[in-house]
Amino acid sequence: MVKYATMPVIETRNLTYTYPEAAKASIVDVSIRIEKGEFVLITGPSGCGKTTLCRCFNGLIPHFYHGTLEGEITVAGLNVKEHPTYEMAKYVGLVFQNPENQLFALSVEKDVAFGLENLGVPRDEIRSRVDWAMKITGIYELRERAPYELSGGQQQRVAIASVLAMKPDVIVLDEPTSFLDPLGAKKIFEVIHRLNRELGITIVLVEHRLDLTVKYADHIIIMQDGKVILEGDPHKILDSEDMRLIGVGIPKVTRLYQLLKADGVKFHGKVPLSPEEMAEKVRRILKTHD
Amino acid sequence: MSMFDGLKYRRVFSPIHNLDPRVKFTYACIIFIVAILFWEFIPLLVLFVIQVPFVILARVRREWLRSMKGAAFLASVIFTVNFAVSFINSGYMITFVALEYALAMTFRFLVLVESFSIFFLTTSPDHLGLALEQTRVPYEFCFAFTTAVRFVPVLAEEAQTIMDAQKARGLELEKGNFLRRIRNYIPILIPLIVSAIRRSLELAEAMESRAWGVSKKRTNLYELKLHGSDYVLLTVTVVLLVAAIYVRLYLPVPRLAEIFDYFAH
Numbered sequence: 190m191v192k193y194a195t196m197p198v199i200e201t202r203n204l205t206y207t208y209p210e211a212a213k214a215s216i217v218d219v220s221i222r223i224e225k226g227e228f229v230l231i232t233g234p235s236g237c238g239k240t241t242l243c244r245c246f247n248g249l250i251p252h253f254y255h256g257t258l259e260g261e262i263t264v265a266g267l268n269v270k271e272h273p274t275y276e277m278a279k280y281v282g283l284v285f286q287n288p289e290n291q292l293f294a295l296s297v298e299k300d301v302a303f304g305l306e307n308l309g310v311p312r313d314e315i316r317s318r319v320d321w322a323m324k325i326t327g328i329y330e331l332r333e334r335a336p337y338e339l340s341g342g343q344q345q346r347v348a349i350a351s352v353l354a355m356k357p358d359v360i361v362l363d364e365p366t367s368f369l370d371p372l373g374a375k376k377i378f379e380v381i382h383r384l385n386r387e388l389g390i391t392i393v394l395v396e397h398r399l400d401l402t403v404k405y406a407d408h409i410i411i412m413q414d415g416k417v418i419l420e421g422d423p424h425k426i427l428d429s430e431d432m433r434l435i436g437v438g439i440p441k442v443t444r445l446y447q448l449l450k451a452d453g454v455k456f457h458g459k460v461p462l463s464p465e466e467m468a469e470k471v472r473r474i475l476k477t478h479d
Numbered sequence: 480m481s482m483f484d485g486l487k488y489r490r491v492f493s494p495i496h497n498l499d500p501r502v503k504f505t506y507a508c509i510i511f512i513v514a515i516l517f518w519e520f521i522p523l524l525v526l527f528v529i530q531v532p533f534v535i536l537a538r539v540r541r542e543w544l545r546s547m548k549g550a551a552f553l554a555s556v557i558f559t560v561n562f563a564v565s566f567i568n569s570g571y572m573i574t575f576v577a578l579e580y581a582l583a584m585t586f587r588f589l590v591l592v593e594s595f596s597i598f599f600l601t602t603s604p605d606h607l608g609l610a611l612e613q614t615r616v617p618y619e620f621c622f623a624f625t626t627a628v629r630f631v632p633v634l635a636e637e638a639q640t641i642m643d644a645q646k647a648r649g650l651e652l653e654k655g656n657f658l659r660r661i662r663n664y665i666p667i668l669i670p671l672i673v674s675a676i677r678r679s680l681e682l683a684e685a686m687e688s689r690a691w692g693v694s695k696k697r698t699n700l701y702e703l704k705l706h707g708s709d710y711v712l713l714t715v716t717v718v719l720l721v722a723a724i725y726v727r728l729y730l731p732v733p734r735l736a737e738i739f740d741y742f743a744h
């Protein structure tokens with residue numbers, strides 16, 4: 190599962206940030222390295238600094254929020270501290286939690302075009318890129334609808350299309366499914382999985398629902414109290430006992446695996462992250478018992 | 480609120496909807512100017528009637544009737560006030576002059592509502608924003624306009640949710656006298672304003688993330704171009720204006736009293 194690449198698309202070193210007039214830092218000493226083409230999952234209990242970290246990736250911190258940012262952060266080869274958000278926007282697309290508050294236009298295609306219009310891209314190219322982004326995210330049929338006529342899941346796909354149209358290197362999604370129903374959430378995850386596998390776009394996904402997402406991830410980062418406490422290959426991370434103590438909801442299949450293993454069931458290979466992987470392990474054991 | 484209902488855009492496909500918003504706006508303004516040129520009843524009635532085909536062509540008859548019904552109350556107030564004033568001025572006598580003046584003022588108002596109602600009923604806010612942009616209004620204003628329109632239904636829904644929540648906590652909105660009732664709305668307004676401010680911050684964040692303000696030369700996905708039908712309406716509008724000015728300057732406009740006299744003899 191792990192891809193070997195040499196160029197990090199996001200790299201932070203000892204990143205510490207305090208919001209203006211805040212008593213303590215929201216993220217502390219964060220040093221992470223995200224490779225090009227990876228699917229990264231960031232998780233951790235509420236208030237652990239995940240959103241703050243996302244805002245650093247495209248320069249909303251420090252340019253929009255001010256406050257004090259210490260340490261180093263490089264995204265797509267640019268020092269975020271020196272490049273304003275609108276420049277970073279070409280390389281990093283940010284999708285927010287509430288789909289309603291990130292759509293401004295009165296029609297879907299106008300919204301998808303918004304970023305490109307700002308960049309001053311010629312009209313013909315806007316048209317072709319907007320159509321392309323709408324087709325990939327499966328909202329082409331909705332292109333003339335107004336945002337309030339769409340479901341939350343559809344709105345969120347519009348938001349994804351609107352950053353995709355700018356052809357960024359990285360798409361950062363900050364809990365994109367917390368306002369959605371399970372089916373809408375599943376569709377969102379499938380869309381971003383496709384963007385990662387087919388277009389090679391680096392995905393940074395902040396998400397609580399590991400059940401649905403961990404199977405896509407190459408790399409998982411777990412945060413608590415502003416710090417990165419566990420990081421690495423999801424198979425290794427999810428098997429560690431620490432995970433449960435932090436209060437991150439690990440997938441039910443993984444928990445089932447751990448319980449059976451504690452009872453003395455001998456499984457082969459790595460910890461399962463999806464029902465499919467678990468089923469495979471169970472089948473193997475049943476076969477040896479026949 | 481019914482008068483404003485008649486101004487709300489409805490997505491229908493019709494030849495009028497396809498017209499360039501700038502041309503339609505010019506039309507509405509010129510109708511307004513022509514209406515001001517006349518203070519006699521007959522030309523204003525004509526002005527009112529010649530717009531009816533537009534309404535039918537635009538297939539917004541029901542909405543238009545609603546806006547007219549909404550305007551009826553204000554129209555009757557205008558009529559009463561004007562009539563009463565001339566009634567008193569003419570020494571408590573009912574005269575044709577007074578009647579004509581009051582009717583003319585009323586119809587001037589109705590013509591105004593009619594033409595702008597056609598404009599707003601058939602022009603999508605998106606097109607309106609685009610028209611503003613192409614008439615070189617600074618983009619920030621156009622953006623503020625379309626965003627405001629976009630968030631009207633969102634805020635309306637939110638107001639409803641807050642109202643339900645406060646009612647569930649025992650707030651009685653329709654209780655007490657007039658002042659008391661206004662005071663009842665404070666627990667609804669405050670959360671609504673707070674959440675609107677919070678929403679605006681999130682919006683600003685999303686705008687920044689999509690390269691807001693990067694270049695002075697912004698492009699637009701759409702471009703407004705004048706088509707054949709736009710030139711037709713433009714010609715009609717100009718002819719109407721010229722004809723109105725000509726009639727005003729060189730032709731006698733029949734008055735209600737004269738018509739009455741003609742039929743009486």
